[in-house]
Amino acid sequence: MLTGISGSGKSSLMHSCIAALFHNQAKTTRTKKSNLPFGKTSGEKSIKACYEVDQSPIGKTSRSCPATYVKVFDxxxxxxxxxxxxxxxGFDASRFSFNTDGGRCPxxxxxxxxxxxMDFLPSTWVHCESCNGERYNPATxxxxxxxxxIGQVLAMTIDxxxxxxxxxxxxSAPLKLMADTGLGYLQLGQPSPTLSGGEAQxxxxxxxxxxxxSLKSQISNLSFPIKNLYLIEEPTVGLHLEDIKRLIDVLHRLVDEGHTVVVIEHHMAVAAEADWILDIGPEAGDAGGQIIAQGPPExxxxxKNSRTAPFLKLALRL
Ligand SMILES: Nc1ncnc2c1ncn2[C@@H]1O[C@H](COP(=O)(O)OP(=O)(O)O)[C@@H](O)[C@H]1O
Ligand SMILES: [Mg+2]
Ligand SMILES: [Zn+2]
Structure with a gap:
């Protein structure tokens, strides 16, 4: 868990150091030369892949939606x-796709x-009269x-x-997982570009x-688990306390599966749940970038020097 005031260097550490280490790994093992902004590292070889789970959109076209992104629509x-x-x-699975001709509303x-x-005005979207918004042709x-x-299914919420x-x-299992991260109110077929950054993340x-x-079940007879590193920046943005609790649960599940999760977070309820905290500071900009405190939340x-400490204390009820 990375904590610290805004501008102290959390994002830089996550993206320019940790992520860069993994993205350069393939190159550096070939050239034996590293241009990374830090010295010796260790342990990275036991990690299979590094994923930056950011808040960028999950799909630029309205052809993608929550149900297609997590493959549940298949x-x-x-x-x-x-x-x-x-x-x-004689309808096969492709008949029920809204991305190809055949079953969809033409x-x-x-x-x-x-x-x-419209001339002089930004284009807008209006309800389709032919299918009454149900996205498919009458036979489908x-x-x-x-x-x-199938059209009514796409209009359902995840819950x-x-x-x-x-x-x-x-x-239902992937849908339940989505509901567990506080996304139960989203429609299965909601176009991806309309999702907020936090929802996409x-x-x-x-x-x-x-x-x-699925990987785990495929390789269950292998003796080593596949471990990933997840870098997650402020996943609680826009969440209510109730949803934050569920998100913490999801983060714990990733860790329980053997993965490593690095989170930047201002919400102390999340920081209090970490195995290890790195508090960066003491100030912003040039006056930041130092490790002020590290260890378990307690x-x-x-x-004494950490600006995060008093808030963490409250969250831990110490
Ligand atoms: N490419 C850059 N060039 C110059 N300064 C930068 C650059 N990237 C970040 N900074 C500065 O480094 C400091 C730490 O930034 P950042 O890691 O984004 O902080 P945090 O994520 O903790 O809020 C900030 O003062 C920021 O303005
Ligand atoms: Mg940042
Ligand atoms: Zn239509």
Whole structure:
């Protein structure tokens, strides 16, 4: 856990040092030359990959949405294709895609909305009249699972869908994970560009957790686990306390799976849960960049010089 006042050097340490170490690793082992801004390092060889889970958008086109990003929509399409109604009609999984021709509404191309270009005004999106916003053509919408068609499924929230698909663990498990990070209110089919930075970051976290699980089951007979390093900057931005608790849980799960998680965080409820804190300071800019205190939260909370200590003390109720 990296703590410290704004401008003290947390992001620089995370991105210019730690991430650079891993991104340069391939190069440096080949050239035996390192141009990194620090000296000797160790332990990095036991890490398989380094991921920076940032708040950048997860998809630039409206063709991507939470359900497609975590791949849960593949399982939903496969489920629909297996229904008797679909088999009679000869519909396969691609029929239920809104990204390819065949099953989708031809007028809005599966968006459920059409772009309205107006002279002198920015273009806006309006409800598609042909499919009534349901994104598919009438024949595709005739196929239903528990009385819901594929368009209605995409309009469900993650909370609704995880209950609706309870009997299908391949679908409900990733949805439950998303709900656990406080994303239960998002619609399955919400276009990715409309997601906030924090929402995008949490979807990325979930997708990493899911990847870890499938890898684990594939290599369960290998003696060494695949360990990743996750660098996460301020994951609690925009979250309520209740959701912060759930996010902490998700971070713990990553660690329990054997991964290393480095988090920059101002929220002391999160810092208090860390195994190890590096407090950077003492001031911002040139007066920063030093390690002021380090150790388990209880130890850092007792540090005399750390500006973080008093707040950490409160969070730990010391
Ligand atoms: N490329 C850069 N050139 C000059 N100064 C920089 C650069 N990147 C960061 N800084 C400065 O280094 C200090 C630490 O920045 P940063 O690591 O982003 O702090 P934090 O993440 O702790 O808020 C700040 O004073 C910032 O202005
Ligand atoms: Mg920063
Ligand atoms: Zn349409």
């Amino acid at each position: 399982h939903i399409r496969a489920l629909f294709a297996q229904l008797p109604d679909a088999r009679i009609r 007028d809005c191309k599966g968006n459920g909305r059409v772009k309205l270009e 919408l005739e196929v239903t699972f528990r009385q819901k068609n 609704e869908a995880s209950a609706f698909f309870e009997s299908q663990p391949r679908i 949490r979807i990325k976290l979930v997708s990493e957790l899911i990847k870890g699980r 130890k850092v909370a007792k540090s």
